[in-house]
Amino acid sequence: MKLVMFTINPLFPDQVMGGAQKHLKHIAIHLGELGHDVIVLCTQRADSIDPFQWHERVEVKPTFRFKQPFPGPYDTPAYNLAAAVQDMAEHLAQADRFYMHDGEYLFPFVYRHIPTVVSLRDNVYPETMLGSFLSHGDALIAISEYSRQFYLHTAGRFFPELKERAIVIHNGIDWERFKPTVPNEILNYVDVDPQRHRILLHPHRPEPSKGLQQTLDVVDLLVHQHGISNLKALIPQWLDVGISADLRAYYDDIRHQLAERNLTDHVVLHGWIPQNLMPQLYSLGDVMVSLGHFVESFGNTVYESLGCGTPAIAARISTHRELLPDDLLDKVHFDDADRAAAIAAEIIRTKRRTSPETMSYLHQYYGIERQLKAYADAILHTPPKGPMTYQFAPLDDRTRYRLSPWCYEWEGGFYHDFRANHTAIPALSSLIRAHPDGFTIANADDAKVPHEHFDRWYRQGYIAPAMDL
Known part of the structure; x- marks a missing residue:
């Protein structure tokens, strides 16, 4: 078959800018x-203009x-958008199937004539969110439940057929690569001595939601409260730091913080690590942290680190809960x-290193062979189904609500993935306990919950209409 694939991100012959x-x-x-025969269409930029081969x-x-x-890829002149329609249409005219890797090609009329599989790779970026409403693929791949x-x-x-089209294919990790590995070439990239230093890893993009501030708080405590005076935290600088004034300002602020907190000698800001050396980086660490509130759709680094033998500490957010x-x-x-x-500490x-039980679970459920087989089956064999039908159901006194799947309750209150805070809401706790299968506005009235409170829970995303799933 002739396959066309799309990602809105730039791609490179020998560098990878993220898990997707x-x-x-x-x-x-x-x-x-x-x-x-596969053609992958992507965004060009100054350092990636010419076509290249990933395979023959x-x-x-x-x-x-x-x-x-x-961010903001659609913040571009309309003639560039028109070219995006033209270029995609010309390639699809010669193709048998279309695979959209990130759900961010927002012109569904271009691919309605061809079997299409859409993989939504995140739960956050506006283009993906819009794509989830607009991209009526014949199958939709989510990478976690x-x-x-x-x-x-x-x-x-609004599209009940999505329930039948949405499937889960977990990310797969190549455990032949991501395994305990002797650090060698990686020491040319990071200024540490594994014999003298205890090493904490923060292998994430620079956006604040990825948890750099939380990592610095932990480093501060480890050095100044737990007495780990030989600690080195390894933090990568993003590839775009040379072309983005905002990123340069971001890292300048981090350096200022380090000086104020007397942590300059304990944090190494290093260059972006080539993908082939990531197993060495993970293996170099004593511990890896992923403490941000970014609403991960999978969160590869946590599981890659564990596969290399280095324990990970993850914030209890989104997919890390499951x-x-x-x-x-x-x-x-x-x-x-x-x-x-x-x-x-x-x-x-x-x-401590990764336990045998954790390693066994990872290998059983998150191997790359399982992932690739499932993707190939979806891309090659999903039959055309046509656009989904929009349906509107009024919210009324019969509508049942439940705690939204992006929230959880614990003794500290309700944590909301998209608000990134913990909030005590005793009346909501009581309703959930009294009506575990869902509650209505009438149930809230019986519990003396004011209508404006109930509406606020809905508008702020703490509760959602119960779905028949």
């Missing part, structure tokens, strides 16, 4: 190895002129630096 691009490369090469049957074409750097529920409880409220049981991954409530630092002092 890495998985796209694996999927494209796998389909090429199965004998299909996989050609990558930096074609589109969406705005760079991210959390993400599937998120889309069913939002776009799925992908590993609590006894196989250290989890903390968001912004609990004291608890995260206590766990990190214990891991460092006891030299």
